[in-house]
Amino acid sequence: MMRDLADRVAVITGGAGGVGRALADRCGREGMHIVLADVFAGPLDDAVSELQSCGVDAIGVVADVSDYDDVTRLADAAYDRFGAVHLLCNNAGVGAGARGRIWEHTLNDWGWGLSVNLWGVIHGIKAFVPRMLAGGDDGHVVNTSSGNGGIAPLASTAVYATSKAAVTTVSEVLYAQLRAAGARIGVSVLFPGPKVLKTGLLTSAQHRPQRWADATPAAAPTTIDEVEDRLRAAGVEPDYTPVADVADEAVAGIRAGRFWILPASERTDDRIRARAASMLARAAPDYMEA
Numbered sequence: 180m181m182r183d184l185a186d187r188v189a190v191i192t193g194g195a196g197g198v199g200r201a202l203a204d205r206c207g208r209e210g211m212h213i214v215l216a217d218v219f220a221g222p223l224d225d226a227v228s229e230l231q232s233c234g235v236d237a238i239g240v241v242a243d244v245s246d247y248d249d250v251t252r253l254a255d256a257a258y259d260r261f262g263a264v265h266l267l268c269n270n271a272g273v274g275a276g277a278r279g280r281i282w283e284h285t286l287n288d289w290g291w292g293l294s295v296n297l298w299g300v301i302h303g304i305k306a307f308v309p310r311m312l313a314g315g316d317d318g319h320v321v322n323t324s325s326g327n328g329g330i331a332p333l334a335s336t337a338v339y340a341t342s343k344a345a346v347t348t349v350s351e352v353l354y355a356q357l358r359a360a361g362a363r364i365g366v367s368v369l370f371p372g373p374k375v376l377k378t379g380l381l382t383s384a385q386h387r388p389q390r391w392a393d394a395t396p397a398a399a400p401t402t403i404d405e406v407e408d409r410l411r412a413a414g415v416e417p418d419y420t421p422v423a424d425v426a427d428e429a430v431a432g433i434r435a436g437r438f439w440i441l442p443a444s445e446r447t448d449d450r451i452r453a454r455a456a457s458m459l460a461r462a463a464p465d466y467m468e469a
């Protein structure tokens with residue numbers, strides 16, 4: 180269990196904004212050295228400068244987590260600069276492919292969403308965990324999932340929910356195997372929330388890379404105002420969890436060696452029970468929300 184974070188090294192992907200940035204602030208306040216990675220150089224530079232101006236020992240590495248060469252370069256940069264990695268936060272993610280019907284999604288919808296949200300985590304594990312094990316120190320891996328898919332899917336977000344279900348599974352297996360190997364590396368799966376977060380995730384389709392271009396773009400929102408209008412039109416009043424609260428939960432969970440970093444929420448618990456009840460009853464999956 181990694182109780183003492185001071186002077187340890189944290190690598191955080193998708194660290195230029197949102198949850199990743201909040202994790203970096205929080206880990207920096209704990210006295211950790213920070214390696215921040217993001218696909219966007221400008222926001223990454225700004226984040227690293229702000230961390231440094233608060234006295235945090237931080238570097239930034241431009242890296243696309245969907246590209247294994249980039250992630251190995253990230254690992255090399257972290258080990259070259261700090262000689263060790265103790266905390267790996269596989270956090271980068273995109274709110275990909277909320278197109279509606281699963282059979283109308285393009286293969287590029289699947290490619291983009293899974294390459295970042297799932298392969299990004301796989302790449303992080305492959306590039307870092309062997310080196311963390313070889314280092315022999317205690318350590319921790321935090322993979323960011325979502326209640327959407329990680330617990331039960333929202334029926335309207337096929338790609339995202341599928342990717343996050345897989346992130347939860349990858350994390351469970353990683354936990355079990357590290358434990359069976361007697362490793363000193365803990366694992367957590369982080370569920371940011373319980374409410375949505377006012378971050379770039381909700382509008383990330385506007386930055387969809389050319390590689391996964393969309394010939395028939397879905398009408399994805401480009402601003403938070405548009406997101407809120409849609410929520411209200413669906414009868415949901417926007418209500419946000421601050422990203423700083425997510426980072427606090429994450430650090431508390433790492434310290435406690437908790438696998439499920441899943442904030443208390445009646446609504447979440449109801450969804451867990453409804454899904455489990457449906458399976459136990461061999462019933463239809465009518466628990467799903469749109």
Ligand SMILES: NC(=O)c1ccc[n+]([C@@H]2O[C@H](COP(=O)([O-])OP(=O)(O)OC[C@H]3O[C@@H](n4cnc5c(N)ncnc54)[C@H](O)[C@@H]3O)[C@@H](O)[C@H]2O)c1
Pocket residue numbers: 192193194195196197198199216217218219242243244245270271272273274295323324325326370371372374375376377378379380381383
């Ligand atoms: N926002 C929510 O309500 C919510 C809820 C549950 C889970 N999550 C998860 O939290 C994580 C962080 O999301 P967020 O809400 O902070 O969104 P965000 O868009 O604010 O932050 C994600 C960061 O990842 C970066 N990124 C995107 N593609 C990348 C790539 N290929 N390689 C490296 N970096 C990349 C973005 O530039 C951005 O800085 C994601 O995994 C997301 O799925 C978010």
